[in-house]
Amino acid sequence: MNKTNTSLLYSKPRHSWGEAFSVYLKPRVLAMFFLGFSAGLPFLLVFSTLTFWLSDEGVSKSMIGFFAWVGLTYSIKFFWAPIIDRVNLPVLESMFGHRRSWMLVAMTSIAVGLFVLSTLSPRESLTAVALVAVWIAFSSATQDIVIDAYRIEAMKVEYQAAMAGAYQAGWRVGASLVGSAAALYIAELYTWQIAYMAMAAFVFVGIATALLISEPERVVSQQTIANEQRVIDYLKNNHKPNKVVAWIIGAIVCPFADFFQRNGKFAIGILLFIGLYRISDITLAIMANPFYSDMGFSKIEVANVTKIYGLFMTLAGALIGGVIVVRYDILRPMLLGALMVAITNLLFVVMVSKGHDLTWFTIIVSADNFSGGFASSTFIAYLSSLTNTAYTATQYALFSSIMTLPAKVISGFSGIVVDSAGYAYFFTYTASLGIPAILMVLWFMYRSQKNSK
Secondary structure, X not given: OOHHHHHHHOOOOOOOHHHHHHHHHOHHHHHHHHHHHHHHHHHHHOOHHHHHHHHHOOOOHHHHHHHHHXXXXXXXXXXXXXXXXXXXXXXXXXXXXXXXXXXXXXXXXXXXXXXXXXXXOOOOOHHHHHHHHHHHHHHHHHHHHHHHHHHXXXXXXXXXXXXXXXXXXXXXXXXXHHHHHHHHXXXXXXXXXXXXXXXXXXXXXXXXXXXXXXXXXXXXXXXHHHHHHHHHHHHHHHHOOOHHHHHHHHHHHHHHHHHHHHHOOHHHHHHHHHHHHOHHHHHHHOOHHHHHHHOOOOHHHHHHHHHHHHHHHHHHHHHHHHHHHHHOOOHHHHHHHHHHHHHHHHHHHHHHHHOOOHHHHHHHXXXXXXHHHHHHHHHHHHHHHOOOXXXXXXXXXXXXXXXXXXXXXXXXXXXXXXXXXXXXXXXXXXXXXXXXXXXXXXXXXXXXXXXXX
């Protein structure tokens, strides 16, 4: 692991409780709440909210499961992240700056995609719905790349946990309260088409935020510049690449070379851990709404419990996770988060036996939301600590893509598992997927303590 980050990952308290909590009053931390809202809004609209719509239209569970692969777009965003890091948008660059101009383009594209989706019917045009969902997911993934880069560049490393907490809080409001609960309410009262048209209007929250914030300053160390030049010079001397190839080397090869240079052989372990940490809860999520529907819960009940009351539990988890990391470290909270996620997945087995029991539904969903918010906040802080600001968008896109790719591939078969073995087996299976992540955090903690001696 990068030695410069050892104190951040595993250390004694660095700040008082008052200092830890007051970090959420900083202007750029507050701005991350609204950017998080913008990032979260489209996610569930092409994920669990969309699966609820598909279920209402009579689409089979196996087909709904395949819609999880729409989310693969988020998992391959590192392919175009170098473009966002290096390419300046004409006119917009001079008006808004590099990061903000890309934000505005991505947000506008999301709004257009949601509007187009509102004109379609899954029963009559399932293929068109899938294609538009992929377009929205692509635009949303692009937005994520830019916002993540802004978040890391806008504040120092010690505040990244708070930035992650504010981001997660906003993300959950955008995803759960608006992209899911509000959409479900509108769909129940009117139609799914009107619900998605309303969601397109909410994109302007992000657009307004992008117009108000200031462009962050990117700090690139002289060592990084020298390392990149050495790679380019070496390839010029041996292969004589043209300008296009030289640009590709600087934009794509060097960010990955930098990561492996800083972390050595341990880089493989880090990448493996990134791919395993969120696999448990992401795999469960694709079948959550179909499960609630099969248990007899109405859209309003699902919205009330999972998207409104449960939202506050998620916000509490995310913000508490951010505070704990600011005061202590990253690894110990990550271990706690991984344990909580696995345990709450097992609690869903209880709900299978309870059936339509609103009390148990509220308890289990609340626990699941709190653990998810806590784990996500600490994990985002960890990923942020791994980046070099010279390649912020590219490296973080790689990490976040690896974070979701294995889970997205596996979750595509979730419907088949439920159809063949039932929900109880499925939830037990998703909980077991969290065990490797728990073991790897323990290994990281041992290694970090050993290196700090």
